[in-house]
Amino acid sequence: GQQVMQIPQYQHVQEGEDFTTYCNSSTTLSNIQWYKQRPGGHPVFLIQLVKSGEVKKQKRLTFQFGEAKKNSSLHITATQTTDVGTYFCAAPYGNNRLAFGKGNQVVVIP
Amino acid sequence: SQTxxxxxxTLVQPVGSPLSLECTVEGTSNPxxxxxxxxxxxxxxLLFYSVGIGQISSxxxxxxxxxxxQDRQFILSSKKLxxxxxxxxxxxxxxxxxxxxTQYFGPGTRLLVL
Structure with a gap:
């Protein structure tokens, strides 16, 4: 089945610094979704990318879908303590299913 | 709005006991x-998904x-944990x-089997 690989799995980020997390697939994706799960919480949808090379911004978050639609990235600038959590990418596969990556757990150092 | x-x-259960977790959705039809x-x-x-009443894929x-x-009710069970x-x-x-x-997630159930 569809697999999406996320790197890195863990990041420690100094408050105020920028960081990027990546999502890769060996096959072309119809779309890629990003979710955030706060510690102790449930995953919450952030964004969906559909078009090749698409770039979307949400305040300090920039999401990008690769030209070949096989990879995606999430870049966060000026990290804040509220950015702590696990970021998942997800892509559809088969019928009615989303394959989630293993997530990138982000710890913010004040 | 949908919820x-x-x-x-939270649930703490002994090994071998049965399990029933319930999920209900409001504000939408045929989810x-x-x-x-x-x-x-x-x-x-992913454990199971369902596209309609009585339709379960494992x-x-x-x-x-x-x-x-029911249309908006999904139950997860086990006979022996x-x-x-x-x-x-x-x-x-x-x-x-x-x-x-977009998938919308519920708040979750934390299960500890002892």
Whole structure:
């Protein structure tokens, strides 16, 4: 089945610094979704990318879908303590299913 | 607006005991429904999904079963729990062609099997 690989799995980020997390697939994706799960919480949808090379911004978050639609990235600038959590990418596969990556757990150092 | 409920929020059960977790969705019709399990600090493993009443697809063979007795109700069950069934169980829904739309997750049930 569809697999999406996320790197890195863990990041420690100094408050105020920028960081990027990546999502890769060996096959072309119809779309890629990003979710955030706060510690102790449930995953919450952030964004969906559909078009090749698409770039979307949400305040300090920039999401990008690769030209070949096989990879995606999430870049966060000026990290804040509220950015702590696990970021998942997800892509559809088969019928009615989303394959989630293993997530990138982000710890913010004040 | 749509909401999704799960209960109980937390559950501690002995090995060998039965399990029933319930998920209900409000504010939408004909949702696709999903059960995921998340081990501590790990990713999301899809357990079951359903596109309609009585229609259940299982992703992995395991000690669990699912049922959808009503359009907006999804139940996860087990006859005899194993230690390995411990985890964070998340119910989710979406509409249309599943996998192409946003999935909305419930608050989850934390299950500890002792």
């Amino acid at each position: 999704i409920h799960q209960w109980p929020a 696709n429904l999903y059960w995921y399990r998340q081990a501590a600090g790990r990713g999301l493993q 992703e992995v063979p395991q000690n669990l079963s699912a049922s959808r007795p 194993l230690l390995s069934d411990s985890g964070f169980y998340l119910c989710a829904w979406d509409i249309g062609t599943g996998g192409t739309e």
